[in-house]
Amino acid sequence: MNIGGVRLANPVISAPMAGVTDQAYRTLAREAGCGLVCTEMVSDQALIYGNSKTYTILGTGDEPRPLAVQIFGSNPEYMARAAALVEERGASIIDINMGCPTPKIVRNGEGSALMKNPRLAERIVRAVAGAVSVPVTAKIRKGWDDLSVNAVEFAQILEEAGVSAITVHGRTREQFYSGRADWDIIRRVREAVKIPVIGNGDIRSGPDALAMIKRTGCPGVMIGRASMGNPWVFAEAVHYLATGEIPPPPGTGEKIATALRHLELLVKYKGEYIGVREMRKHAAWYLKGMPGAAKLRDQINRVGTEREMREMFCRLLPGNLTAANDTVMIAVSKININGIE
Incomplete structure (x- = not known):
């Protein structure tokens, strides 16, 4: 699959998710075989004014490529300036957020609010595409609500303005993440434009990824919430499609080993204090469905050091793993509970 001049190894793409898709997460997604990863959304104004926390979201700059950076805003001039800044930082693709449903974003006319103002969205795309040499993409929704389903017309406007690909989440802003995603609207968008369309919404497995492609004709799929605490969904989707x-x-051993690696990466990139606290939410996702997970989650939410959190996770390791899990045991053994190999 190609997005502009960027060739992806496979059509499985990680969705940008605020508070989730940081560099630690992106590392694990790549290791699971993801064809393209994306940063959390970053504010155009925060980039322009040099907000240090915002630049942390972009990562250390030494990540493998391709890497998409998602920016949000509602001022074409600011968005163009922000896009140029992230291109300088090595972005392979610049994605424009036109789908975020959260109130604090839409109140400012940003995110999915742009779907109510297609001409402003067009101006933003033209400004960004004119400011950078890398491909520009956009992530949109079905529409604002059921009375204003405009994804097809909106996508055609963005294509004319210069985007190289469009991701469509098959829900309206009014739905947020409830109900079922409408894959038929994704198909209609794909049939209406000549650029690649990426299907997003309700992809939780390899069979779901293939079903999305068959139902919509999209060349790529984007997986979001199903990957939280579950990077294996990317590996499953890539393998199943092939x-x-x-x-x-x-198995339990592999889950714990991956959670420990996630913790290690968070501490590496953000320091122990922030890394341990940010790992708490990831821990809840990794532990979901495991025996004793509820009690352990409560305990993990109270620990303050990397060592304490490692010890908590290691309590869940099975006493006897089968020979098939020997590689997992090796992975776990390399992550000493003191953080020293």
């Missing part, structure tokens, strides 16, 4: 087979699910 072979039609579902790989074995991760």
Whole structure:
């Protein structure tokens, strides 16, 4: 799959998610085989005014490429300046957020609020595309609400303005993430434009990814919430699309080893204080469905050091893993609970 001049190794793409898709998460998604990862959304004005926290969201700059950076705003001039800044930082693709439903974003006329103002959205795309040499994409929704479903017309306007690809989330802003995603509107968008359309919404497995492609004709799929605490969904989707087979699910040992690696990466990139606290939400996702997870989650939410959190996770390690899990045991053994290999 190609987005402008950027070639992806496979059509499985990680959705940008605020508070989730930081550099630690992106590392794990890549290791799981994801064809393209994206940063959390970043504010155009925060980039322009040099907000240090915002630049932390972009990562250390040494990540493998391709890397998409998602920016949001409602002022074409500011968005163009912000896009040029992230291109300088090495972005392979610049994605424009036109789908975020959260009140604090839409109140400012940003995110999915732009779907109510297609001419402003067009001006933003033209300004950004004119300011950078890398491909520009946009992530949109079905529409604002059921009375204003305009994804098809909106996508055509963005294509004419210069985007190289469009991701469509099959829900309206009014739905947020409730109900079922409308894959038929994604198909209608795909049929109405000549650029690649990426399908997003309700993809939780390899079979879901293939079903999205078959139902919509999209060349790519984007996975979001299903990957939280579950980077294996990317590996499953890539493998299933290539072979039609579902790989074995991760065992407890592999889940714990990956959670420990996630913790290690968070501490590496953000320091112990922030990394441990940000890991708490990820821990809840990794632990979901495990025996004793509810009690352990409560305990993890009270720990303050990396060592304490490692010890908590290691309590869940099975006493006897089968020979098939020997590689997992090796992975776990390399992550000493003191953080020293």
